[in-house]
Amino acid sequence: MDRRSFCRTTLSASIAAALPMLPGCEKQVPVAVKVDTAIRGISLSGAELELEKAAVRELGESMTGPVLLSGHPQYDSVRRVWNGMHDKRPALIARCMNSQDVSNAVTFAQERELLTAVRGGGHSWPGKSVCDDGIMIDLSLLNAVSVDPEVRRATAGGGALLYGLDSAALTHGLITTAGVVSHTGVGGFTLGGGFGRLNRKYGLAIDNLRSAEIVTADGKVRHISDDNEADLFWAIRGGGGNFGVVTAFEYQLHPFKRNLLSGNIVWPVAQARDVLEFYAEWYPGKSDELYVGPTMATMPDGTGIILMEVVYNDDPVAGEKELAPLRKIGKPMDDGVKMQDYLVMQTQQDAAFGHGVRSYIKNGMVKTITQELIDAMIESYVNDPRLALFTHTAGGAVKRVGEMDTAFPHRNAETMIIVGGGWLDPADDESVIAMSRERYQKLEPYTGGYYDNIDFDGAKAINNYGPVYERLSQIKGAYDPMNLFRLNSNIAPAT
Ligand SMILES: Cc1cc2nc3c(=O)[nH]c(=O)nc-3n(C[C@H](O)[C@H](O)[C@H](O)COP(=O)(O)OP(=O)(O)OC[C@H]3O[C@@H](n4cnc5c(N)ncnc54)[C@H](O)[C@@H]3O)c2cc1C
Numbered sequence: 001m002d003r004r005s006f007c008r009t010t011l012s013a014s015i016a017a018a019l020p021m022l023p024g025c026e027k028q029v030p031v032a033v034k035v036d037t038a039i040r041g042i043s044l045s046g047a048e049l050e051l052e053k054a055a056v057r058e059l060g061e062s063m064t065g066p067v068l069l070s071g072h073p074q075y076d077s078v079r080r081v082w083n084g085m086h087d088k089r090p091a092l093i094a095r096c097m098n099s100q101d102v103s104n105a106v107t108f109a110q111e112r113e114l115l116t117a118v119r120g121g122g123h124s125w126p127g128k129s130v131c132d133d134g135i136m137i138d139l140s141l142l143n144a145v146s147v148d149p150e151v152r153r154a155t156a157g158g159g160a161l162l163y164g165l166d167s168a169a170l171t172h173g174l175i176t177t178a179g180v181v182s183h184t185g186v187g188g189f190t191l192g193g194g195f196g197r198l199n200r201k202y203g204l205a206i207d208n209l210r211s212a213e214i215v216t217a218d219g220k221v222r223h224i225s226d227d228n229e230a231d232l233f234w235a236i237r238g239g240g241g242n243f244g245v246v247t248a249f250e251y252q253l254h255p256f257k258r259n260l261l262s263g264n265i266v267w268p269v270a271q272a273r274d275v276l277e278f279y280a281e282w283y284p285g286k287s288d289e290l291y292v293g294p295t296m297a298t299m300p301d302g303t304g305i306i307l308m309e310v311v312y313n314d315d316p317v318a319g320e321k322e323l324a325p326l327r328k329i330g331k332p333m334d335d336g337v338k339m340q341d342y343l344v345m346q347t348q349q350d351a352a353f354g355h356g357v358r359s360y361i362k363n364g365m366v367k368t369i370t371q372e373l374i375d376a377m378i379e380s381y382v383n384d385p386r387l388a389l390f391t392h393t394a395g396g397a398v399k400r401v402g403e404m405d406t407a408f409p410h411r412n413a414e415t416m417i418i419v420g421g422g423w424l425d426p427a428d429d430e431s432v433i434a435m436s437r438e439r440y441q442k443l444e445p446y447t448g449g450y451y452d453n454i455d456f457d458g459a460k461a462i463n464n465y466g467p468v469y470e471r472l473s474q475i476k477g478a479y480d481p482m483n484l485f486r487l488n489s490n491i492a493p494a495t
Contacts, residue, residue: 041091042133044113062104065097084356086127090136097141099221099247105137107219117487118245121185125361126456128487147172152253158246160186174253176208181353191240192453193408197311200396201288206237206406213248217480235475238408241488261312261319262345263336269304271330278329280369288396289314297388310337360433361420362440363454364447365413373446380442386423392416409468410449452489461489
């Protein structure tokens, strides 16, 4: 069964119907650089730069992958990122195929203090992986995933996508935590933390990261782990793209039966209070094997729904037993929880979150789903297919890692609550963003900190990183004192 069929056959994958459908990504083909004119660039401080033709040509010749300039037939498709709100035009795009290419591109940028964007899977909500007039270091050709089943490890290129990681691991009866939309990049996803439907059992993606290959601002290729440059390895586990360009991630894998009890239970939104009140009382203390997360959305025909995503990662008989009370709540419109391939769940939202959708998002970390938060969730519901309220469930193994053990400090949260908007018409930008903000304002008082990886406005790194910020800033100062890697949730280098 192909990926599209997965989406179509999962009738209860109602989220997929709740946001507009758009075409998938295009296949990229390498081409050679051609430099005829001087190129205008922009520096890290915003000053205009002239990029010498000879130097750009030299960069192109030094790389295995191509360097693209405006006017090249592939330039527009490569500069495009997932969120259609961002339409930026880099001065040049270095399409890297190995760590030496990345090193050459980083050195080119660093020597000129050229504004630098690093593109993994291109799914940054605020569009941090592309810039106007700077260099885009594009990793999308560096996307291979290999698995060593003997030691249960997977190695993914810095531009690999989650589908590649999931499917390569599953081939060997193994898995690690990956996110819920399979065309997201492993790069940004992992560096920011990495939530997914298996995180209660296996922890976040960063908790499974065993080593990485990274090109730092000085152009050096480093192999980092707990045993080698441990400070830097600590920093990339939650500190985002601040510290360099990661060209390879090595993950721990776990034995896994891909056919598992999973699916969605859907109720009319009128039953949201019953469902959420039950969930808030019932879910805490459930096993790490059980992942259940609510979504409130509006179908394209205007039907309001509350949906629970379910994945039970163990013996289905035990899962049925644990899940039984939830299935008895109210009168579901649809109960799609059954034995099915894990990739059905992992791809069910791919089409709904198609490339090119215009999107805005806010989120906050929640320790307890209180009665007040439930009231706010219901009060903030808007009957509009362009808006939805999602959650990422945490707890379990995520919570058992110490606050300072990685650079992701929000370990005590049980849930992440997310308000998102997705639309197609640029004329709707202002109104949908305003509605999303208004909706989130009602929820924010019940949150503490947010997940940098899925926030649109997140410019408050210092507050949000809290207790780990000081150490991050020291490490940033040691490895990137000029703040070359600034297009991210930025950490100021300590001087
Ligand atoms: C549809 C959708 C679904 C999502 N679902 C989940 C989910 O289930 N769980 C979750 O935790 N998050 C989720 N996210 C958030 C996601 O993790 C972030 O948007 C993440 O930054 C995307 O990574 P990317 O490589 O695709 O993005 P990019 O836009 O390429 O990069 C994002 C940031 O990371 C940097 N970066 C990317 N790759 C590298 C690299 N190899 N080395 C150094 N820096 C790099 C970029 O410079 C940029 O600052 C989702 C996002 C979207 C749009």
